[in-house]
Amino acid sequence: MTSTPDYTTLNSPSFQTAESPLRQSQRGRLPNGVYVPMIAFFDVNGGIDIASTQRHTARLLDADVAGLVVHGSNGEAVHMSRDERRTVIKAVADAVRHASDSHAPVPIIAGCGAQSMWETVELCREAQSAGATHALILPPGYYSGILSKDAIVSFFHQVASQSPLPVLIYNFPAAANGVDLDSDTLLRIAAHPNIVGVKLTCGNTGKLARVVAGVSKVRGGRKDFFVGGGSADFILQGLVVGAHGTISGFANLAPRACVRIGHLFEEGRLAEAMELQHQVAEADWLAIRYGFVGVKAAMSMFHGEQEKPCTHPRLPFTSHTEDSTAAREIWEGMSGVLAIENDLVAATKQ
Template sequence: MAAITPPNQSSEDLLQPVTRLPNGVYVPMLAFFTPQDEVDVPATQRQAARLMAAGVSGLVIHGSNGEAVHMSRRERRTIIEVVADTVRHETDSHVPVPIIAGCAAMSLRETVELCHESKEAGATHALILPPGYYAGIISKDQIVAYFHSVADQSPLPVLIYNFPAAANGVDLDSDTLLRIAAHPRVVGVKLTCGNTGKLARMVGEVPKVRGGRDDFFVAGGSADFILQGLVVGGHGTISGFANLAPRACVKICELYEDGRLKEARELQHEVAKGDWPAIRYGFVGVKAAMPFFHGAAEASCAVPRLPFTPLDENGPAVREIQQGMSGVLAIETALAAAAAAAAE
């Protein structure tokens, strides 16, 4: 397969060299709202600070867990600004923490506008879904051209977001992903499709379409296959479950890097068990679990926007969530306590 040579970049932003995102856990943050249905700034700050303290590598704003489709452009910008400001205050490093903003729209024009607005608000990268509204008549060539056009015009480096459920069933195969990845400003992929074979092919083949450069980030999109992705050479995870158990997700990566595979497998089993109700109930289920993991103060802000409603706290869904996540909750609590003791 021949690599696609993109058009020459012209603006100063587009000429800047890109580097691969750091390995590790990236968290697609939930969106928090006040009882008056406004963006809850303090809750957003608390969650961003909590995640940074847990050792995650970066944050994702306006992913599928972030309810971007329920927000105005002004609200979306506000949340990026709040998170970027919190990250600056919570980190001492001079190396910027990646803040990846979901910028997908159905047209090239609006997607590029969202990329510009996100950069102005403090984002460092853009996460882009394929345009799936007209899934029945859009071709692979058109999808590749769309991503390359976004990358040509976006001031932010681009990550591909392959999540068929959020793109009207569009599931990009590895050949199409590699064609898109040939563009030098497409710098990563989030594979929420759950296809670990696709992930392995991307890891093995993407340097060939990028001139031998190791500057492309390949990550699974769910916490139930963090270890599987690492074993085949993936670089980490972008997982909504890490809103609840960031330390456990980070620990899987650390155990793998240390060669402690038996412990990594055992922890992965527990994380996968806990992630299952989160997958079943989506962001509504993750929000319902926030008070269990992070305290009762998070109950009022972790309410989904209409048309979604909170799960009944005494209902079977919440009981299923509590039962399925109890093991990883105990692990997360122990990891937090150990970190606090070590910091004393």
């Protein structure tokens, strides 16, 4: 088996060759909390809706989320051109800068996954130039049948050594042709100092616990690696075993409820955290079942009819009609959390 390079100090020659002032300033661990993989907003002509994108950015910042993710699985990046990807990142970055007077700076994590190391690095560079602070990268899965674990580890290390952005691993087998990185492989990848976190959408909380327990060892004792679940239905379970937060698509709809679970846990109010987690998990099951199309259908239910024109998915997907089975199930399954979210919004205005 190919050995993993020794990246246990920042003086590693393998890393020095790709050092940059930008990365020096961003190497600290991502702050704990809820990160939102934003949905994509399109106007009536199918183009990027900058105004709606920025309105949603401001809404999420007001909910006290820890950071934003663009071009995640909820963000339809695979339906966009490279220019459109840059436009979305820039729109979000501009909105974050505009809100900087009333909010602390927040990370902007851009999905930059591609099948080759070369294109992945190009996407990282383009994301950085548009205003992203971090890159989220899937393992390449197109040729998964002949791709070894050693090759995947090397892929991430090569990308991390050349990316101008700190890198997060995105473990989502459904989006990577079934590639599911085990905890041993994740820890090998995490040895690189420019790899600063992982999103575990696989839902394996045992794997999450093993990564939390092992990551400081492979990073020379440093505690600068963010471990987060990738779904709102196990926020609390992750926190109990040491996760630092979550990157959850359902937070597009109910960000305050997701944030509240973490606050209750930190305050030691476990029974209340469990009850809220139960309700969020029930609602999130609809978002999981219907994917980003379901999340988009729920936007007008949660945030008003004005969201409906800008939340249509791009072909080959179409919106759920109001009288469809999906729309009825989404409303019935999410209405409880909708009420909680509205109460939390009202509480901030008192």
